[in-house]
Amino acid sequence: MKIASKSICVASLIALSLSPGGSRAKSCDDKPHNGKFADGSLVMTTRMNVNPDGTSASYTVGDHGYTYIANGVNLHLDGKKIACSIKENNLLCRKKWIEAEGADFLAGSPEFCVFALGVEPIFTGTTLEECEKKDAGGRYFVGNGKGRPKLGKSLPHSISGDIQTYVSTTALTHTIDGKIVSIDAATVPGLVVPKGKSSLLGSIAWVQYGDHSVFALATDSGPDFGEGSIALHEMLRYGALQSKNPMGPLSREQRCTEAESDLKAPYQSRPDYQNDECRKGHKPKGGTDIRAYGGIESGVTSIILPLKPEMDGRTVRGNLNTLSLKNIAVAAGYSEEMLRQMAACAAETQ
Incomplete structure (x- = not known):
């Protein structure tokens, strides 16, 4: 995915739906009521499962992708x-x-x-x-x-050979080089919203876990809140996107090498046989797949803003990345400092 130029006029991308006067929570005098601030922002603290849909390796021939x-x-x-x-x-x-x-x-x-x-x-x-x-x-x-x-693409797996992927889709799309494509879960921090709240698709969000925070986009729909893309998980865990996106499957002969032992969340080894994990004195019985299933159990705060990029239906006009999402939010008045204050105010009400 190409990185959008910093010279892009951010103002041309903004489509606001704010309350009159564009009020913001600057102190805890403006606490959320039933999970909603006065400006329409939704706040919640949840676990964060992984939704890899949209990335090339999500689904593959033979069912060896990041998800089943x-x-x-x-x-x-x-x-x-x-x-x-x-x-x-x-x-x-x-x-x-x-x-x-x-x-x-x-x-x-x-x-x-x-x-x-x-x-x-x-x-x-x-x-x-x-x-x-x-x-x-x-x-x-x-x-x-x-x-x-x-x-989709043919991708090299972790040690040798290639694996054929299927095209993975997301509810929201964007344009790259004039083509409408699904949003890549490996490069764009994305949130899942419930199917019954599809009007939130395209909303910009601010997500925090521990010392790390990132701007994200509501890119897909699912059963409930509490799912996010691979890129979102990496930003929340490490503060940056990771350079390596490991790919399986690994054969029995390839088991317990660095390709498996060095996996970092959200990636996990999921052996073909039950109780066949690598451990001292154990000889694996079969191969394993590399799945993106290492979620965060609790403590992820998400603030979904009443703010969207410029869109045609469910297609965002332009490329997306962490910088472009931040620029849109900051230009609308939602700075990191302000959002941290909003999150702190929300925590006081819980």
């Missing part, structure tokens, strides 16, 4: 929808997905409704079939000849 295929699809079996994200359905969904991959998603293969991966027709000139009509607008079938997941 089950988190981006629902299985449709014998006319019945099976929610793959529910734990008891994980293994069935994975088995059926691998089966569909092996059949190139042609007629007769298992059928899935996809909501976090790009989809394309199997045959030129055919159209995609929408699924789960209540969520119409981006959800389509793959498998059984109805479509297949769109292939």
Whole structure:
């Protein structure tokens, strides 16, 4: 992702929705009521799970990506929808997905409704079939000849070889070099908002954990608050984006090398076999995947501001990065100092 030039006129990107007078919390005389400040800012303290959607390595052929295929699809079996994200359905969904991959998603293969991966027709000139009509607008079938997941980049994994990715999508998009693309979870600090609060998509947020804070963007929707992108987790943990984005899978012969032992949160090793973690005197039984699942258990404060970049629907006009998000917020009057004061005021009410 290219870094936006500092010479960009920040004012041209701002679209404010503030209360009359643009009031700000400068002292604790302005405390939040039911999690909301007078200017409309929402404040909450939550855990922070990881949502890697939007980055190239999120989903891969063979289900070796930063998250499991089950988190981006629902299985449709014998006319019945099976929610793959529910734990008891994980293994069935994975088995059926691998089966569909092996059949190139042609007629007769298992059928899935996809909501976090790009989809394309199997045959030129055919159209995609929408699924789960209540969520119409981006959800389509793959498998059984109805479509297949769109292939993304081929990426090198941690030791040798390459792995084929699928295109991972986010509810919000932005433009890079004139093209509309999903927002990369590995480079843009992003927050997830509940599906019932989709009006918050595109809102700029300030997120704090311990001594570290960063400006982020509400880029995707999910079940609830308390999820953030890989980039957000790295900024909150280390104060900077990390240069290495490790990639699996690792074979049994490659286990317990530096590629696995040196993993830093939010990345984790998830062995193929239960209780097969690296430890003294233990010889691994199988391979492992590298997943982005190392969340923060508690203590993350998020202030979602009544402030958005300039947008066309759910597409942000222009490239996004940590600097451009900060510039927009500061130009609107939301400095780090002011936001820390707001967070302190919110803590007094808890």
